[in-house]
Amino acid sequence: MLEGNRVSRISVRGFAVASATAVTAVGAVTGVASGSTGQPSSDAEALASDSTLLADIPAGQQAQVQTASLTQQADAQAIAADASAKKDAEASARKQAAEDAVAKQKAAKKAEADAKARKEAETKASRASVRSTSFPVQGSYTIAQIQAMATQMVPSGQFQCFSNIVDHESSWNYKAVNASSGAYGLFQALPGSKMSSVGSDWQTNPATQIKWGLNYMDSRYGSPCEAWSFWQANHWY
Known part of the structure; x- marks a missing residue:
């Protein structure tokens, strides 16, 4: 190398x-x-x-x-x-x-x-806003008088929905009777006697019926407007 x-x-x-x-x-x-x-x-x-x-x-x-x-x-x-x-x-x-x-x-x-909390608060507010206004007892009432009672008892934001239901159920006739079922009054309660839970004069006093109807809508649906939404979908409430 x-x-x-x-x-x-x-x-x-x-x-x-x-x-x-x-x-x-x-x-x-x-x-x-x-x-x-x-x-x-x-x-x-x-x-x-x-x-x-x-x-x-x-x-x-x-x-x-x-x-x-x-x-x-x-x-x-x-x-x-x-x-x-x-x-x-x-x-x-x-x-x-x-x-x-x-x-x-x-x-x-x-x-x-x-x-859920908001809904409960709204329901409580709706119920709290209902005025226990006393109306003079009369032998009969016009539609205008009944509607005037309702405007004083139903919260303003719920009145239109409330009115829509009454329009469809009885046309504001507090003595309306369903011939086939026997449903009675502004809200066609069945049986009508269930309205006695808020007053014994349920057959003749529109204010008693209005109070019952408002309580029913609040307790079952949360408010008249929610009751109206259900009615629109099912045509009953």
Whole structure:
């Protein structure tokens, strides 16, 4: 071997310890240098025993082998880091999705509770606003007189709905009787005697009937307007 081509020797075992990948790469170069056409061994210790062949690798190729080994190690570390980051991101996404679902469920329950509370408050306000006005007892009442009673007893925001129902049920005739069912009065109560819960004069006093009808709409539907919405959909209430 020429003096100008003399190369430094390296420790094969040092290569094996530094990187199994590097030793494999060195084995490939050794196979080329020795003329071998077989596959290089993956056993680092076996390659380390052949110190004579490895020592003859030119210094430049040794540097290339070392660089390749470091590059492979860096690539492997980068892949591992990417996999770990992806796993962490997926776990974080699952956790966030679960937290979002719980938050939405709580918000829905709160909205439902708030709506229920508002409805109850409106119902109480409607009932509280009903005036227990006393009207002089008469032998008979005109439609205008009955409607005047209703405007004083029914909350202003509910009166139109209330009036719509009475229009359809009895046309404001407080003595109206359904020939087939026997339903009676402004609201066609069935039986009519149920209106006695607010006054014994339910057959002859429109004010008593109005009080009963308003209480019925509030207790069953929440308000006259909700009762009217039901009536429009079903043609009864």
